[in-house]
Amino acid sequence: MCEIREFELAASHHYKEGDLPGFIHLSLGQEACAAGACAALTDADYVASNHRGHGHCLAKGASPRLMMAELFAKKEGYGKGRGGSMHIADVSKGVLGANGIVGQSMGLGIGAALSLQVRRKSDCVVAFFGEGASSTGIAHEAMNMAAIWKLPVIFFCESNRYAELSPYSAHVSLETIAPRAASYGFPGVTINGEDVFEVYEAVHRAAERARNGLGSTLIEAKASRWHGHYEGDPQVYKTKEERDNPSTFDPVALFENRLAEAVGLNAEELKRIRDHAKATISEAVQWASSLSEPSPEAIYEDVYES
Amino acid sequence: MARTKYYQALTRAMREEMRRDENVMLMGIDVGGSGGIFAQTRGLYKEFGPSRVRDTPISENGFVSAAVGAAMTGLRPIVEIGFEDFLTCCVEPLVNQAAKLRYMLGGQVSVPLFLYTFGGGGVNAGPQHSQNLAAWFAHIPGLKVVTPSTPADVLGLVKSGIRDNNPVLCLLSKKLIGTSGDVVSEGEQFLLPIGTAEVKRVGRDVTIVANGQMVLQALEAAAILAGEGIEAEILDPRSISPLDVDAIVNSVRRTGRLLVVHEGYGAFGIGAEILAVVAERAHSALKVAPARLTGPFAPSPFTPSLEKRYIPDAAAIVEVASKLVAR
Numbered sequence: 001m002c003e004i005r006e007f008e009l010a011a012s013h014h015y016k017e018g019d020l021p022g023f024i025h026l027s028l029g030q031e032a033c034a035a036g037a038c039a040a041l042t043d044a045d046y047v048a049s050n051h052r053g054h055g056h057c058l059a060k061g062a063s064p065r066l067m068m069a070e071l072f073a074k075k076e077g078y079g080k081g082r083g084g085s086m087h088i089a090d091v092s093k094g095v096l097g098a099n100g101i102v103g104q105s106m107g108l109g110i111g112a113a114l115s116l117q118v119r120r121k122s123d124c125v126v127a128f129f130g131e132g133a134s135s136t137g138i139a140h141e142a143m144n145m146a147a148i149w150k151l152p153v154i155f156f157c158e159s160n161r162y163a164e165l166s167p168y169s170a171h172v173s174l175e176t177i178a179p180r181a182a183s184y185g186f187p188g189v190t191i192n193g194e195d196v197f198e199v200y201e202a203v204h205r206a207a208e209r210a211r212n213g214l215g216s217t218l219i220e221a222k223a224s225r226w227h228g229h230y231e232g233d234p235q236v237y238k239t240k241e242e243r244d245n246p247s248t249f250d251p252v253a254l255f256e257n258r259l260a261e262a263v264g265l266n267a268e269e270l271k272r273i274r275d276h277a278k279a280t281i282s283e284a285v286q287w288a289s290s291l292s293e294p295s296p297e298a299i300y301e302d303v304y305e306s
Numbered sequence: 307m308a309r310t311k312y313y314q315a316l317t318r319a320m321r322e323e324m325r326r327d328e329n330v331m332l333m334g335i336d337v338g339g340s341g342g343i344f345a346q347t348r349g350l351y352k353e354f355g356p357s358r359v360r361d362t363p364i365s366e367n368g369f370v371s372a373a374v375g376a377a378m379t380g381l382r383p384i385v386e387i388g389f390e391d392f393l394t395c396c397v398e399p400l401v402n403q404a405a406k407l408r409y410m411l412g413g414q415v416s417v418p419l420f421l422y423t424f425g426g427g428g429v430n431a432g433p434q435h436s437q438n439l440a441a442w443f444a445h446i447p448g449l450k451v452v453t454p455s456t457p458a459d460v461l462g463l464v465k466s467g468i469r470d471n472n473p474v475l476c477l478l479s480k481k482l483i484g485t486s487g488d489v490v491s492e493g494e495q496f497l498l499p500i501g502t503a504e505v506k507r508v509g510r511d512v513t514i515v516a517n518g519q520m521v522l523q524a525l526e527a528a529a530i531l532a533g534e535g536i537e538a539e540i541l542d543p544r545s546i547s548p549l550d551v552d553a554i555v556n557s558v559r560r561t562g563r564l565l566v567v568h569e570g571y572g573a574f575g576i577g578a579e580i581l582a583v584v585a586e587r588a589h590s591a592l593k594v595a596p597a598r599l600t601g602p603f604a605p606s607p608f609t610p611s612l613e614k615r616y617i618p619d620a621a622a623i624v625e626v627a628s629k630l631v632a633r
Binding site: 115 | 329331357358360362363365367368369370371372373374375376377378379380381398399402403407408409410411412413414415416447448450471472
């Protein structure tokens with residue numbers, strides 16, 4: 001969680017400095033969703049992510065160095081510097097990629113689950129999406145197919161209060177989307193997405209169900225998006241108070257308090273964890289920014305596989 | 307050799323590839339127990355079972371996206387989209403996912419997805435069931451597009467397409483479903499390279515590039531033209547992307563005259579691309595301005611008498627080709 005927090009803060013800083021080209025979408029405030037969900041998975045399980053995917057990749061084991069290299073558009077990056085923030089993937093760790101098209105994580109996710117089922121594997125898939133994507137046609141299509149075929153897939157909705165530049169209420173008519181699961185005949189739960197333990201437990205249960213051939217689960221994790229839709233978003237749709245105090249709810253702080261209670265970690269030990277994360281990310285930034293650009297020939301690489 | 311029908315060559319290709327590789331599966335609307343709307347999947351469900359031959363709900367966006375996800379993770383999905391017009395319902399996973407994922411992910415994944423569909427006119431199916439959209443998808447880097455015109459080409463291109471590690475769209479002609487032709491006997495292997503044109507008839511006076519069901523019309527036209535002393539060369543590109551530009555240019559260098567015939571709209575179409583390439587590569591070889599014969603820039607009418615006029619036929623090809631040679 002600390003690594004995700006530090007990665008996102010560093011990305012935000014270097015974007016403001018003009019070091020990172022293109023668009024980036026940060027998951028500050030949603031660290032517990034990625035960390036809790038992926039903690040319940042193995043390397044053989046897959047995740048399909050969306051445009052706000054840095055946390056999912058890191059939590060599933062992707063290297064901060066190679067991710068940062070991709071953000072800096074360097075050839076050593078996961079996408080050889082050609083995909084950028086919205087297409088970071090580490091397939092060797094089961095990360096099928098962040099994705100720039102809202103809703104497609106669910107289609108690709110059930111596809112990976114279909115592959116596991118046809119190949120008779122007992123692994124599972126988490127498809128991450130937001131409440132904005134819950135309105136896409138493919139959300140219904142994917143959940144319906146997952147139900148018909150009893151696919152080992154977990155639909156994990158990070159309900160972060162805003163979809164792009166509009167509030168939840170502009171996208172969803174009910175307080176929660178979890179009850180939709182009933183219309184497909186699989187369980188739907190709403191959880192506190194700022195509590196990493198609650199996220200872990202919900203995904204663990206859903207993964208057990210999926211691995212045992214019992215099919216899908218819809219998990220809606222309520223969380224808060226601290227920053228705008230993209231870095232640079234003036235966030236005129238938020239109140240001034242909310243803009244100025246994004247971290248009213250802090251899943252990392254909540255986690256630290258719980259850790260102190262549960263296993264007695266003291267302030268110094270917690271600081272050491274944070275410092276370690278900070279150093280890891282800082283080193284990744286330093287390394288990534290020192291790399292070279294892809295060569296012009298890279299434009300034509302990997303268009304087709306020969 | 308064996309005599310087989312166009313649609314049976316498709317079934318045979320899928321059966322052979324599913325027997326050869328257990329990671330090949332078939333999914334689409336009504337591909338299972340029903341055997342398909344044109345009987346094109348008959349027998350596959352019985353032989354390979356419901357896991358590998360999977361009926362999908364009517365959710366083209368969703369199940370094509372799922373096929374892409376499956377292709378990224380170890381399967382070789384074959385997807386059926388009943389009518390070519392319905393590709394509009396799954397443009398997203400084809401254009402933004404299948405075509406680009408390998409590139410965006412820095413070569414980490416292959417997307418061995420094979421999609422076939424039935425397109426084109428001639429059966430009074432109306433504006434939403436008669437289109438040819440090859441040019442749309444040939445415009446997208448990362449996709450391959452083939453348009454077989456004979457049972458042998460169906461067999462060879464479908465088998466190659468299923469084995470290809472790239473997404474391949476196979477746009478079949480509805481009108482050709484019941485046509486027959488010779489293919490190698492059962493048990494014999496037959497693959498055709500994707501991206502290689504075939505000269506279906508040799509001629510010295512004019513190059514007629516035609517694809518899909520237009521190949522049959524062009525061959526019929528060539529027989530009539532031969533009666534008038536004009537020898538037309540009929541070149542079937544078979545693959546629209548990649549396009550066998552060398553074969554086209556070489557033929558035009560021999561004949562000095564070019565007519566491109568295809569179904570679908572002319573503007574920004576297959577013929578536009580071929581004419582542009584020939585202008586760039588072999589302008590000096592052209593004795594007269596090249597010509598295109600395509601569908602009009604209007605939806606395909608249901609009206610039988612209008613649809614007959616709408617689709618280029620042998621008589622129209624004879625007329626245009628004769629004028630080219632006379633000039």
